[in-house]
Amino acid sequence: MYGATVTSWKLADGKEQLFLSEKAILDGSKPIRGGIPVVFPVFGPPPQNHATSALPQHGFARSSNWEFLGKSSSESLGKGDRKQSNESVTLDFGLSNTMLSDESRKAWPYEFGLVYSVMLTKDGLETSLRVQNNGSQNFEFKVLLHTYFQIDDISKIRVKGLESKTYVDKVLNASIHTETSPSLAITQETDRVYQALDAGVPVVISSADDDQPIFSITRKALDDVVVWNPWADKAKGMADFAPDEGFKNMICVEAGSVASWQTLEAGETWEGGQFIKPRL
Numbered sequence: 285m286y287g288a289t290v291t292s293w294k295l296a297d298g299k300e301q302l303f304l305s306e307k308a309i310l311d312g313s314k315p316i317r318g319g320i321p322v323v324f325p326v327f328g329p330p331p332q333n334h335a336t337s338a339l340p341q342h343g344f345a346r347s348s349n350w351e352f353l354g355k356s357s358s359e360s361l362g363k364g365d366r367k368q369s370n371e372s373v374t375l376d377f378g379l380s381n382t383m384l385s386d387e388s389r390k391a392w393p394y395e396f397g398l399v400y401s402v403m404l405t406k407d408g409l410e411t412s413l414r415v416q417n418n419g420s421q422n423f424e425f426k427v428l429l430h431t432y433f434q435i436d437d438i439s440k441i442r443v444k445g446l447e448s449k450t451y452v453d454k455v456l457n458a459s460i461h462t463e464t465s466p467s468l469a470i471t472q473e474t475d476r477v478y479q480a481l482d483a484g485v486p487v488v489i490s491s492a493d494d495d496q497p498i499f500s501i502t503r504k505a506l507d508d509v510v511v512w513n514p515w516a517d518k519a520k521g522m523a524d525f526a527p528d529e530g531f532k533n534m535i536c537v538e539a540g541s542v543a544s545w546q547t548l549e550a551g552e553t554w555e556g557g558q559f560i561k562p563r564l
């Protein structure tokens with residue numbers, strides 16, 4: 285499966301929760317514009333003089349062919365009520381260094397194993413990643429789940445849970461700021477890396493009309509959150525972003541560990557993920 289990218293998540297009423305560009309390339313020739321691309325082992329353009337320097341933007345995970353490892357379904361009982369149970373289904377996907385293109389393997393010559401788990405329950409969607417260092421050398425990585433949320437109207441949503449957090453504003457020359465708003469409106473191109481959020485505090489995409497949550501995102505070991513909307517000009521400038529006005533119907537709120545490098549020692553494992561609770 286190309287990129288292990290979830291491209292659609294529909295609720296029981298059939299309403300699509302993820303944005304997928306009408307011109308998303310789905311033939312494996314380039315990363316999918318939409319859904320939940322998996323960003324690993326580097327976020328953004330790779331730095332100079334680093335083990336990831338020869339990798340493409342956002343790394344190789346989202347543009348590699350993963351293998352389907354299997355499906356498991358489990359009964360996790362509801363809160364104490366034996367009759368009501370939260371049926372869930374989990375799909376697991378794997379990627380290891382032996383499966384990489386020669387180019388990617390040469391560019392990042394570490395022995396690793398990834399297992400990406402996509403779990404669907406009646407309460408929401410969980411996607412989590414396990415990174416294993418199967419080699420004898422430590423390696424550094426960054427990881428991010430680049431989720432494109434489908435929304436009705438960008439002017440009618442707010443992003444909450446970011447107040448007082450430090451962020452790098454990539455639209456303003458990567459300058460450093462502190463978020464002052466408890467309820468962030470998106471009114472122009474936005475590309476911010478919020479850092480060191482409180483793990484127990486969900487980031488919420490809420491309705492500006494009734495302040496009700498539309499999506500609530502909780503995270504494990506992913507303490508940074510990127511908020512991105514390309515707005516009109518950048519949307520028009522991306523060949524695989526359509527329709528041009530589609531920026532009004534999407535917002536990327538991306539859980540990741542990207543502010544600093546994670547070092548994974550030889551033989552060690554790291555695990556992190558997100559749980560997205562939609563407005564049911």
Ligand code: TA6
Pocket residue numbers: 315328341342430454475510512536538
């Ligand atoms: O997550 C935000 C971001 O890093 C933006 O800077 C923009 O580049 C976006 O990712 C999309 O990147 P892509 O490589 O998929 O075009």
